[in-house]
Amino acid sequence: MRFDPYDPLPQLPAMTLTSEDFDDGGQLPTRSVMAELGGKDELPQLTWSNIPAGTQTFALTCLDPDAPTAAGFWHMSAFNIPASVTSIPGGAVRWDTIDWEAFGVSAAGEGPVFVRNSRNVAGYTGARPPVGHGEHRYMFVIHAVDTALDLGADATPDQVGFNLFQHAIGRGRITGVFGR
Secondary structure, eight states, X not given: OOOXXXXXXOOOOBOEEEOSSOOTTSBOOGGGBOGGGTOOOBOOOEEEEOOOTTOOEEEEEEEETTSSSTTOEEEEEXXXXXXXXXXXXXXXXXXXXXXXXXXXXXSTTSSOXXXXXXXXXXXXXXXOOOTTSOOEEEEXXXXXESSOOOOOTTOOHHHHHHHHHHHEEEEEEEEEEEOO
């Protein structure tokens, strides 16, 4: 049985996170794989519901806990997503571009903050597990947050997670898999 990094965290009210691009436990869409493997490095389409009362903002993360490191590999970490946003179109976030209008704002600095991921880019990095390392899990997690997080763009995904430990009031997730 593989380790689930969310098991040690407090149980929170369950939100529903779905995707038009893949089913929970299913294969990631080609668009969400790194370009060098034929993908587009694009975040898949995501929609969330069952939002708990008191939600002020959302945070959205993507972690590969099966990466050959002790800490996994963060593919994306964003916080202070406006509470009015409950869906993101596929392709709205890449490693090199973010469609700010998909988040209800017209420019960076007006809403969500994307922190640098394990590839050292503030956006989404597509799947690229090592050859022969088996199938990896890509955990997309939406967190309902009771406040805007007081972190800057220089925060790390771990710092975002620590703040979510204190301020998340709901959580939903969907996991895609990819191997080579």
